[in-house]
Every structure is written in structure tokens, then in C-alpha cells.
Amino acid sequence: MMTSSTNSVAAASMAVNASRARRSVLNRKLVLTLVAWTIALMMFFPIFWMFLTSFKTEAEAISTPPSLFFTPSIDGYIEIQARADYFKYALNSVVISLGATLLALLIAIPSAYSMAFLPTKRTQTTLLWMLSTKMLPSVGVLLPVYLIFRDLGLLDSRTGLIIIYMLMNLPIVVWMLYTFFKDIPKDILEAGRMDGASTLQEIFHLLLPLTLPGIASTGLLCVILSWNEAFWSLNLTTSNAAPLTAYIASFSSPEGLFWAKLSAASTLAVAPILIFGWMTQKQMVRGLTFGAVK
Amino acid sequence: MRLSHSMLSRRRLLSLAALAALTPLSGQASAETITVATVNNADMVVMQSLTNEFEKSHPDIKLDWVVLEENVLRQRLTTDIATKGGQFDVMTIGTYEVPIWAKQGWLTKLDNLPADYNEADLIKPIRDGLSLTEGDDQGLYALPFYGESSMLYYRKDLFEKAGIDMPAKPTWTQVNDWASKLNAPDEGVYGICLRGKPGWGENTALLSTMVNSFGGRWFDEDWKPQLDSPAWNEAVNFYVDLMNNYGPPGATSNGFNENLALFSSGKCGMWVDATSAAGKLYNPKESSVADKLGFAPAPIAKTEKGSHWLWSWALAIPESSKSKDAARTFITWATSEEYINLVGETQGWASIPPGTRKSTYENPAYQEAAPFASFVMDAINSADPTDATLEPVPYVGVQLVTIPEFQSIGTQVGQQMAAALAGQTSVEDALASAQRSTERTMRQSGY
Numbered sequence: 001m002m003t004s005s006t007n008s009v010a011a012a013s014m015a016v017n018a019s020r021a022r023r024s025v026l027n028r029k030l031v032l033t034l035v036a037w038t039i040a041l042m043m044f045f046p047i048f049w050m051f052l053t054s055f056k057t058e059a060e061a062i063s064t065p066p067s068l069f070f071t072p073s074i075d076g077y078i079e080i081q082a083r084a085d086y087f088k089y090a091l092n093s094v095v096i097s098l099g100a101t102l103l104a105l106l107i108a109i110p111s112a113y114s115m116a117f118l119p120t121k122r123t124q125t126t127l128l129w130m131l132s133t134k135m136l137p138s139v140g141v142l143l144p145v146y147l148i149f150r151d152l153g154l155l156d157s158r159t160g161l162i163i164i165y166m167l168m169n170l171p172i173v174v175w176m177l178y179t180f181f182k183d184i185p186k187d188i189l190e191a192g193r194m195d196g197a198s199t200l201q202e203i204f205h206l207l208l209p210l211t212l213p214g215i216a217s218t219g220l221l222c223v224i225l226s227w228n229e230a231f232w233s234l235n236l237t238t239s240n241a242a243p244l245t246a247y248i249a250s251f252s253s254p255e256g257l258f259w260a261k262l263s264a265a266s267t268l269a270v271a272p273i274l275i276f277g278w279m280t281q282k283q284m285v286r287g288l289t290f291g292a293v294k
Numbered sequence: 295m296r297l298s299h300s301m302l303s304r305r306r307l308l309s310l311a312a313l314a315a316l317t318p319l320s321g322q323a324s325a326e327t328i329t330v331a332t333v334n335n336a337d338m339v340v341m342q343s344l345t346n347e348f349e350k351s352h353p354d355i356k357l358d359w360v361v362l363e364e365n366v367l368r369q370r371l372t373t374d375i376a377t378k379g380g381q382f383d384v385m386t387i388g389t390y391e392v393p394i395w396a397k398q399g400w401l402t403k404l405d406n407l408p409a410d411y412n413e414a415d416l417i418k419p420i421r422d423g424l425s426l427t428e429g430d431d432q433g434l435y436a437l438p439f440y441g442e443s444s445m446l447y448y449r450k451d452l453f454e455k456a457g458i459d460m461p462a463k464p465t466w467t468q469v470n471d472w473a474s475k476l477n478a479p480d481e482g483v484y485g486i487c488l489r490g491k492p493g494w495g496e497n498t499a500l501l502s503t504m505v506n507s508f509g510g511r512w513f514d515e516d517w518k519p520q521l522d523s524p525a526w527n528e529a530v531n532f533y534v535d536l537m538n539n540y541g542p543p544g545a546t547s548n549g550f551n552e553n554l555a556l557f558s559s560g561k562c563g564m565w566v567d568a569t570s571a572a573g574k575l576y577n578p579k580e581s582s583v584a585d586k587l588g589f590a591p592a593p594i595a596k597t598e599k600g601s602h603w604l605w606s607w608a609l610a611i612p613e614s615s616k617s618k619d620a621a622r623t624f625i626t627w628a629t630s631e632e633y634i635n636l637v638g639e640t641q642g643w644a645s646i647p648p649g650t651r652k653s654t655y656e657n658p659a660y661q662e663a664a665p666f667a668s669f670v671m672d673a674i675n676s677a678d679p680t681d682a683t684l685e686p687v688p689y690v691g692v693q694l695v696t697i698p699e700f701q702s703i704g705t706q707v708g709q710q711m712a713a714a715l716a717g718q719t720s721v722e723d724a725l726a727s728a729q730r731s732t733e734r735t736m737r738q739s740g741y
Contacts, residue, residue: 059580062555063559082343083339083342083343083361084359084361142373143373143377146373146374146377146379147377150377150378150379150380155379155381156381234362234366234370235370235373238329238331238358238360238381238382239329239358239359239360240358242360246360249362249363249366250334250360250361250362251334252334252363253333253334253335253363253364253551257551257555257580258334
């Protein structure tokens with residue numbers, strides 16, 4: 001009797017403990033979800049607000065307190081399309097960011113390969129040195145780059161921007177690929193070599209398929225960085241090769257109201273990359289956490 | 295086999311994509327293309343929208359536009375012209391840059407303009423501001439697109455209610471009195487709105503005119519900065535007190551645009567700013583005070599000299615342009631009487647680019663659409679950049695000093711003034727610090 005009652009008490013207290021534990025897990029989940037949602041909403045809010053503003057009239061766009069409910073109008077969109085052809089700029093953005101990404105991968109894959117699998121004494125220093133070039137403010141090299149581009153006839157050409165963006169992103173691309181490649185056991189490549197694979201075959205048939213998520217996320221990051229770059233695109237292009245960043249810049253003005261038009265232009269400019277980001281977020285996350293848990 | 299096939303196609307795809315990406319734009323049509331760089335102000339947007347009209351009457355010239363915000367454009371153009379990059383055939387620059395760039399030999403001299411351009415019709419102070427008047431290279435270097443001075447806007451209804459009569463020449467002391475009477479923050483009306491946003495083209499422009507009128511100057515005849523002089527002290531103290539007592543909160547973020555929005559939504563009793571705002575304030579579509587708007591000359595203190603500024607946006611051709619003739623054809627069209635009439639007929643007479651030609655102000659259609667026309671003409675005509683201070687100075691300019699160093703000096707001083715307005719520092723400390731930084735800049739430049 002005694003034992004059974006002790007047992008039942010123990011069982012009851014275990015059940016209480018278990019439900020308490022479950023509740024605390026639930027609570028933690030709830031708090032985490034709330035925090036995650038708050039952060040996500042805070043990050044998304046500016047984009048949402050920009051989207052709303054793009055459908056306001058100029059007067060509504062600057063009104064204080066800001067109006068949340070209004071009659072939407074697409075006048076802003078009509079007006080910006082009348083002033084500049086969005087598709088010309090969008091095409092430039094697509095060509096330039098894809099071109100720069102492909103070129104960067106083309107150069108970075110062999111160099112990351114050699115650094116990951118055939119390291120020398122100076123590999124680490126070289127990697128650090130590559131990254132240090134990212135710490136130089138772009139405006140510091142504006143004049144020399146401008147002069148070189150002038151002499152090579154690269155000003156206002158897509159080729160010029162592709163080269164600049166490739167150079168700009170190369171350190172990050174090499175670094176990311178290097179970390180992904182390092183996680184691949186050397187034995188796999190050696191096994192391939194035993195079977196008579198050449199270096200190129202080794203890269204194409206073994207290394208690339210194995211690290212594809214990593215390469216994909218590196219490529220996606222490179223596309224996004226190139227898409228958003230505004231300093232070089234504003235300074236090295238005029239009209240032929242101007243991408244969307246130059247398009248947005250043309251709607252800001254020190255005189256007169258422009259918020260609704262600027263929001264419309266920005267919405268159009270970020271829409272493709274936003275959709276692209278949503279579509280590829282699985283790959284991005286998979287790539288970025290690739291090899292994180294061993 | 296399958297693998298190598300897919301590899302091949304992947305490779306081919308890659309190389310094709312790379313090739314497509316690297317192929318530059320295909321060649322232009324046979325017409326000569328000129329690239330016009332301009333700012334994104336309403337009058338320039340109209341010019342851009344009339345591209346078709348120009349290309350119709352000049353089928354051998356095609357226009358490409360680069361539109362940027364003022365500061366970005368200025369930096370972009372300076373990079374290009376200083377390196378002789380040759381990316382632009384027409385540049386939109388202001389009264390500040392033209393003499394400096396002309397002296398450097400960067401701009402094409404515009405002599406022998408066609409007779410039907412009627413150069414004598416250009417308003418003299420504006421024309422002089424775009425010319426070199428000394429040395430071997432005297433002449434005109436840019437054609438004015440629109441010009442402006444500054445003036446006092448006020449709300450007639452509020453003045454009537456308060457029983458104030460606007461005199462022909464208001465003074466800053468009177469403005470202070472009126473501001474105290476009009477100020478009613480509880481009803482959403484502030485006595486006065488003035489620029490507070492730092493920048494040589496923002497608060498420094500307004501403060502320079504105030505300092506001029508309070509009897510001060512930027513430099514003495516030996517180029518010694520005068521920011522620690524009693525006149526600067528008095529003017530800046532007056533400005534800071536006026537704005538703190540009767541101005542809107544957060545005035546340090548208010549530039550031309552913000553004040554325009556405040557005034558046109560009925561939140562200010564008075565506003566001293568560019569004459570080019572008049573067209574917008576009188577437009578009932580953009581302004582809720584269109585029927586209650588009064589205007590008067592910019593207020594004065596000790597002297598009338600330099601109390602209102604002079605500015606114009608102008609079109610110039612860089613020496614590095616490869617299509618100078620086509621560029622010249624375009625800028626003479628865009629600044630001609632014919633162009634002004636075209637804008638008047640297609641966009642309405644209140645929207646024409648003002649302040650460049652006498653004929654504009656003699657035009658009955660414009661006089662009817664713009665009741666402020668003759669007033670603005672007088673303000674522009676009486677602004678004299680060569681005689682804008684009580685005491686003699688070695689420089690030209692009302693609200694600016696036409697030396698290359700002024701951009702950085704003006705902006706630094708503007709930042710100090712904004713700090714004083716925000717209460718982060720006292721006026722005395724702000725001026726002392728502005729004086730030191732200006733002295734340093736001038737010393738480094740070898741003055």
C-alpha cells in the first residue's frame with residue numbers, strides 16, 4: 001500500500017515535472033517565436049513602408065502624422081516610367097551582377113582549390129591580405145580607377161562594371177569557397193586521383209558536386225552584393241551601362257517633393273532581388289550553414 | 295558519357311552567359327548622341343520631358359540624360375572634368391562652379407552665339423555670374439537655365455489677424471517681433487521657418503545673407519577669415535534665438551524642401567528662402583496657402599547689401615566633350631526664349647524656368663500667371679555679387695565665396711551653426727571653432 005502510494009506520488013510528481021518541462025519548452029518556444037517575429041518585422045518594416053509610400057501622392061508621402069490608410073494611386077509608377085526606362089536599367093543590373101558573379105566564381109574556384117588542398121606557408125597570410133583590400137574605402141581609389149577606365153575606354157560600359165564588381169567581391173568569394181572546400185575530406189579527392197582523374201575532372205566531378213550548396217550560396221551573395229552596389233555604378237557609368245542603383249539615385253532631389261516617386265523607383269529596383277532572395281533562401285541558408293555541424 | 299555531355303552543356307552555358315555579359319551595348323544610331331548631366335529639380339525634369347521636341351527639330355542630335363541629386367552630381371562632374379574623362383557633353387552647374395572651372399580651362403567659352411539667341415536679353419547679374427570678367431579668358435562660359443534670389447514669404451491671413459502691416463523693406467528686428475505674435479505651436483503654426491540643415495548650399499547660404507546684412511563678411515582683404523567678428527556673432531545669435539523661440543522643433547533637419555513642405559501645408563507664419571519657391575507656393579495643387587500668400591524683400595539689418603542671394607543653374611560644355619557643336623546647339627535651344635515659350639504653352643506659364651531673360655518678365659502671359667514676376671526680377675537685378683558686403687572683400691559672391699575651398703569651408707561652418715542651433719554648443723564656441731577650421735583650410739591652401 002505504502003509502496004504503491006509512494007509510486008503513485010512519484011508518478012504524479014514525474015508527470016507534473018514532465019508537463020512543467022513541456023510547458024517551459026513551450027514557453028521558451030513562444031518567447032523565441034515572438035522575438036524572431038519582432039526582429040523580422042522590424043527588419044521588414046522599412047521595405048513595407050517604402051512599398052506603401054510608393055502608392056501615395058507626394059503630399060500624402062510627407063504628411064505628418066503619416067497616413068496608414070489612403071486611396072492608393074499608381075501615379076508615381078507612371079511618372080517614373082515616363083521619365084526613365086526602368087527595363088534598360090534592370091537589364092543592365094541583371095547582366096552586370098550575373099556577369100560579375102560568374103567571372104568571380106571562375107577565378108575564385110581554382111584559387112580556393114589551391115589554397116584549400118595545396119596550402120603553402122603563405123596561404124593564411126595571402127587570405128588575410130586579400131580580405132584587407134576590402135577595408136580600403138572605395139573613394140580612396142576612385143581617381144586612379146577613373147583614369148585607368150578612361151584610358152581603357154571602359155567608362156560607362158558593362159564590361160567595366162563587371163570587372164570592378166568581380167574585383168570587389170573576389171576576396172569574399174575566395175574566402176567562402178575556401179572554407180567550404182576545406183570541409184571536404186582530402187581522401188575523397190585522393191580516391192578520385194587513384195582512379196585516374198585529372199585535376200580538372202577532380203574539380204568538376206568531385207569537388208563541385210560536393211560543395212554545390214556552398215557555391216550556390218556564394219554565388220547568390222555575390223549577385224546580391226553586385227546588385228546593391230551604388231558607389232562605383234554611380235561614378236563609372238553615365239547612361240549606357242547605368243544599373244538600377246543609378247536609376248534610384250536619379251529620383252532624389254534637393255528641390256521639390258520626391259518621396260513617393262523615390263519609393264516607387266526603389267520598390268521596382270529591389271523587387272527582382274527580393275523575389276530572387278525569397279526563391280533561393282533555402283539554398284542560401286543551406287549553403288551558409290554547410291559543414292557547420294560535423 | 296552522360297556526365298561529360300552534361301558537363302559540356304554546362305560549360306557551354308557558362309561561356310555563353312559570360313560572353314553575353316561581357317558584350318558591350320551595340321553601337322548607337324547614326325545621329326550624334328550627346329550626354330546631358332543635370333539635377334533632379336522640377337525645371338530640369340520639364341526639360342527632360344521635352345526631349346522629343348528637341349529631337350524632332352534637330353533630327354541629327356540624340357539626347358542621353360544622366361539625372362542625379364545635386365551633391366552626387368557635383369561630385370560626379372568634378373571627377374569627370376578634373377580627369378578629362380569626357381563622359382559628358384553638357385553639364386548643369388551653378389554660379390559657384392562656373393567661374394572656378396572656367397579659370398581652370400575646363401569649360402568651353404561660349405562666344406559668337408547665334409543672333410537669334412539674343413544674348414543681350416539675359417539678365418545682367420545672372421549673365422555676369424557665369425562669365426570671367428578678368429584676365430585673358432574673359433567671356434561667357436555657361437548659359438543660364440534658371441535663376442533665383444531670396445525673399446520673405448508670409449501668410450497674409452495671419453498677418454491681418456495679428457494686425458500687422460508689411461512694410462516695403464522689412465527688417466530682421468521686425469521679423470522677430472512678428473514671429474513672436476504669430477507663433478502658436480498649439481495650433482500647429484510656428485512664427486518662422488528658416489533653413490537649419492547643414493551644408494554650404496543649405497543653412498550657410500541663408501546665414502551668409504544674414505551676416506552680410508548685419509555688416510559682416512567671410513574674409514577681409516588679406517583673406518583672413520572673419521568668423522570671430524562681432525557681426526558674425528550678432529547675426530548667428532539672432533538667428534539661433536529667433537529659431538529657438540519661434541521656429542519649428544528639429545529645425546536642423548530642415549532644408550529648402552522641408553521648409554517648402556512646412557510652409558505650403560500652413561505650418562509657418564513666415565519663411566525666407568529662394569524666389570524659385572514662389573511658383574510652387576502659388577500652385578493650389580501643391581500648396582494649401584496659395585490664396586493667402588504674401589511676399590516681401592528678404593529682411594535687412596544694418597545694410598541692404600548682400601541681404602538676398604543670387605544663384606543660377608546653367609548649362610556648360612566641358613572642354614573634354616567630343617561633341618561640342620551638338621552640345622552647343624542643345625544648350626542654346628534649352629536656354630532660349632523659344633524654349634521658355636514652349637514650356638509656357640505646354641506646361642503652363644507658372645512652370646517656366648524663371649530668372650534668366652528680361653523678355654520673360656515682359657511677357658503678359660507670365661505676368662498674369664505669376665503675380666510675383668516683377669518682384670523677383672527686381673530682387674535678382676539688385677543682388678550684386680561684386681558688392682555684397684559693408685566692408686571691402688577680395689572675393690565675388692553673395693551667399694558664397696567663389697574659391698574652390700568654399701565648398702568645404704561652407705559646409706564645415708554650416709555644421710557648426712547647426713550644432714549651435716541644436717544647443718549642442720554655444721554660438722561663441724561654434725564660431726570660434728568655425729574660425730579655427732577655416733583658418734586651417736585657408737593656410738593649407740596657401741592663402
